[in-house]
Amino acid sequence: MAKYWLLLLLLLLAFLLPAAHAKSCHPDDLCALRGFAGNLGGGGALLRAAWSGASCCRWEGVGCDSSNGRVTVLRLPRYGLAGPIPGASLAGLVQLEELFLGSNSFVGSLPKELFSLAGLRKLSLESNELTGKLSSRLGKLKNLTLLNLSVNRFFGRLPDVFGDLTSLDHLAMYSNGLSGSLPPSLSSLSSLCELNLRNNSLSGLISHVNFSGMPLLASVDFSANNLSGSLPVSLVDCSALKSLTLANNQLVGTIPSWIGELDNLRCLDISNNSLVGEVPKGLSCLEGLTAVDNSAGMAFTNMPLYVKHNRRALQQQANVISGNNNTVRSGGGNVLSGDNNTVISGNNNTLSGTNNTVVFGSNNVLTGSNHVVSGSNNVVSDTGHVVNGSSNTVSGRNNMVTGNNNTVSGSNHVVTGNNKVVTGG
Ligand SMILES: *[C@@H]1O[C@H](CO)[C@@H](O)[C@H](O)[C@H]1NC(C)=O
Ligand SMILES: *[C@@H]1O[C@H](CO)[C@@H](O)[C@H](O)[C@H]1NC(C)=O
Ligand SMILES: *[C@@H]1O[C@H](CO)[C@@H](O)[C@H](O)[C@H]1NC(C)=O
Ligand SMILES: *[C@@H]1O[C@H](CO)[C@@H](O)[C@H](O)[C@H]1NC(C)=O
Ligand SMILES: *[C@@H]1O[C@H](CO)[C@@H](O)[C@H](O)[C@H]1NC(C)=O
Ligand SMILES: *[C@@H]1O[C@H](CO)[C@@H](O)[C@H](O)[C@H]1NC(C)=O
Ligand SMILES: *[C@@H]1O[C@H](CO)[C@@H](O)[C@H](O)[C@H]1NC(C)=O
Ligand SMILES: *[C@@H]1O[C@H](CO)[C@@H](O)[C@H](O)[C@H]1NC(C)=O
Ligand SMILES: *[C@@H]1O[C@H](CO)[C@@H](O)[C@H](O)[C@H]1NC(C)=O
Ligand SMILES: *[C@@H]1O[C@H](CO)[C@@H](O)[C@H](O)[C@H]1NC(C)=O
Ligand SMILES: *[C@@H]1O[C@H](CO)[C@@H](O)[C@H](O)[C@H]1NC(C)=O
Numbered sequence: 001m002a003k004y005w006l007l008l009l010l011l012l013l014a015f016l017l018p019a020a021h022a023k024s025c026h027p028d029d030l031c032a033l034r035g036f037a038g039n040l041g042g043g044g045a046l047l048r049a050a051w052s053g054a055s056c057c058r059w060e061g062v063g064c065d066s067s068n069g070r071v072t073v074l075r076l077p078r079y080g081l082a083g084p085i086p087g088a089s090l091a092g093l094v095q096l097e098e099l100f101l102g103s104n105s106f107v108g109s110l111p112k113e114l115f116s117l118a119g120l121r122k123l124s125l126e127s128n129e130l131t132g133k134l135s136s137r138l139g140k141l142k143n144l145t146l147l148n149l150s151v152n153r154f155f156g157r158l159p160d161v162f163g164d165l166t167s168l169d170h171l172a173m174y175s176n177g178l179s180g181s182l183p184p185s186l187s188s189l190s191s192l193c194e195l196n197l198r199n200n201s202l203s204g205l206i207s208h209v210n211f212s213g214m215p216l217l218a219s220v221d222f223s224a225n226n227l228s229g230s231l232p233v234s235l236v237d238c239s240a241l242k243s244l245t246l247a248n249n250q251l252v253g254t255i256p257s258w259i260g261e262l263d264n265l266r267c268l269d270i271s272n273n274s275l276v277g278e279v280p281k282g283l284s285c286l287e288g289l290t291a292v293d294n295s296a297g298m299a300f301t302n303m304p305l306y307v308k309h310n311r312r313a314l315q316q317q318a319n320v321i322s323g324n325n326n327t328v329r330s331g332g333g334n335v336l337s338g339d340n341n342t343v344i345s346g347n348n349n350t351l352s353g354t355n356n357t358v359v360f361g362s363n364n365v366l367t368g369s370n371h372v373v374s375g376s377n378n379v380v381s382d383t384g385h386v387v388n389g390s391s392n393t394v395s396g397r398n399n400m401v402t403g404n405n406n407t408v409s410g411s412n413h414v415v416t417g418n419n420k421v422v423t424g425g
């Protein structure tokens with residue numbers, strides 16, 4: 001009998017003094033983790049098999065505070081976990097600080113119990129199939145430094161709760177269906193280094209965010225949304241900014257001279273907006289942009305802007321360019337208006353205005369006057385052009401056409417070369 005009591009006492013001690021042993025976990029957390037695993041579909045069965053015994057601090061993906069045996073970290077990315085996030089069980093991990101469940105197959109919305117984990121510092125749920133509107137209860141997670149909800153199916157407005165999340169340094173919600181305008185409270189994220197809201201349906205003025213109070217901001221990606229307005233001047237205060245990606249929006253206005261004051265800028269993509277006018281002279285100090293290699297992730301489209309006479313190196317993306325003295329290199333499908341523009345090797349551009357020059361480009365459409373064209377397959381109308389390519393269609397008056405296979409109509413042309421079709425006077 002005495003032996004039996006001794007055994008029971010030992011068992012009791014082992015249970016009551018988990019803190020004495022770094023590897024034992026708090027019974028509440030053990031219970032919560034078992035509940036969590038028990039409710040998982042998909043790879044949950046494998047996880048339940050892996051999580052055997054009661055020493056949960058030794059389980060894979062689990063990290064504890066060794067002083068009290070409380071679970072502080074749960075890191076289970078790419079475990080094939082499926083089903084709704086078992087929020088009620090997670091809420092039992094009252095001292096959880098880091099939750100990484102990315103690249104699984106979780107469905108449903110964020111469980112409301114998640115928002116009771118007030119000690120959370122890092123929450124990363126990217127690349128799942130989570131959906132629903134983002135609750136304003138997000139603002140309860142005041143200690144968050146990292147929030148990554150990217151590549152899910154969240155929709156609706158971003159709640160205006162960032163005034164409560166001022167510890168955030170990384171905020172990523174790209175590739176969801178978020179809509180509505182940018183919440184002004186984003187402006188209060190004074191510790192922010194990375195802000196990525198790419199590929200949503202966000203609309204309204206980009207200047208709803210005041211970037212002035214973000215001295216550490218290194219990377220902003222708002223591309224592929226529906227943001228409007230001009231480039232917010234408050235960005236000039238982000239002296240740490242290395243990468244600014246605002247491509248594929250509805251931004252208007254000029255490319256402002258203060259861009260040239262961003263000394264650390266290495267990647268600038270403002271293509272496929274309706275930014276017009278001249279590239280400011282000040283941009284010559286962005287010469288560093290040209291030196292950057294083409295390593296992965298360096299997507300230059302409207303850039304680099306190594307300016308003497310507003311030269312733009314364009315690739316692929318179509319731009320609307322107006323203003324004077326612009327140079328387009330290798331760009332295609334651009335719409336240019338204004339005067340004295342030069343297109344080098346660009347194809348399928350539409351140019352209007354005067355004194356524009358096309359060198360080696362093909363399939364361009366030019367209207368206006370006094371253009372110099374030496375590409376091929378261009379359609380040139382109006383007056384006073386010098387056309388020196390082949391297979392061009394030229395109409396208008398007073399054009400000088402050399403080269404081959406050109407079709408010329410209109411009057412008063414000077415035509416030399418072979419195989420021309422000439423109609424008119
Ligand atoms: C939030 O962080 C602060 C500072 O690190 C800490 O004192 C506080 O206990 C944390 N809040 C929670 C709910 O854990
Ligand atoms: C968000 O998750 C994606 C996918 O895992 C990752 O590439 C990205 O770096 C994460 N961003 C942040 C801020 O954690
Ligand atoms: C944009 O996000 C959607 C999901 O909302 C995704 O299906 C698509 O692949 C993303 N596109 C890009 C280019 O990342
Ligand atoms: C942006 O915030 C700064 C302070 O951080 C303030 O001085 C400035 O007036 C604000 N700009 C706008 C446009 O609200
Ligand atoms: C973008 O905004 C314009 C109006 O500014 C609207 O007509 C259009 O439907 C919007 N597109 C998307 C994809 O939200
Ligand atoms: C330009 O941006 C719009 C959205 O503003 C998008 O629908 C379109 O596909 C983009 N065009 C290119 C060539 O990327
Ligand atoms: C464009 O360049 C010409 C000389 O090449 C110069 O006379 C003219 O002022 C320039 N126009 C603008 C708007 O900078
Ligand atoms: C275009 O260039 C010519 C000289 O080549 C200059 O006289 C004229 O002012 C320029 N036009 C503009 C709008 O810059
Ligand atoms: C230009 O247009 C032609 C047909 O008109 C097409 O075959 C070619 O791919 C286009 N090139 C570019 C760069 O868009
Ligand atoms: C076009 O060039 C001529 C001289 O080369 C110049 O006199 C004229 O002002 C230019 N036109 C424009 C609109 O710049
Ligand atoms: C036209 O082509 C000839 C020979 O290819 C070249 O010598 C001449 O400079 C060209 N003229 C123009 C205006 O490009």
Ligand SMILES: *[C@@H]1O[C@H](CO)[C@@H](O)[C@H](O)[C@H]1NC(C)=O
Pocket residue numbers: 390391404405419
């Ligand atoms: C002009 O057309 C003839 C026959 O149609 C063809 O053989 C020749 O290659 C063409 N030349 C050019 C420069 O396109």
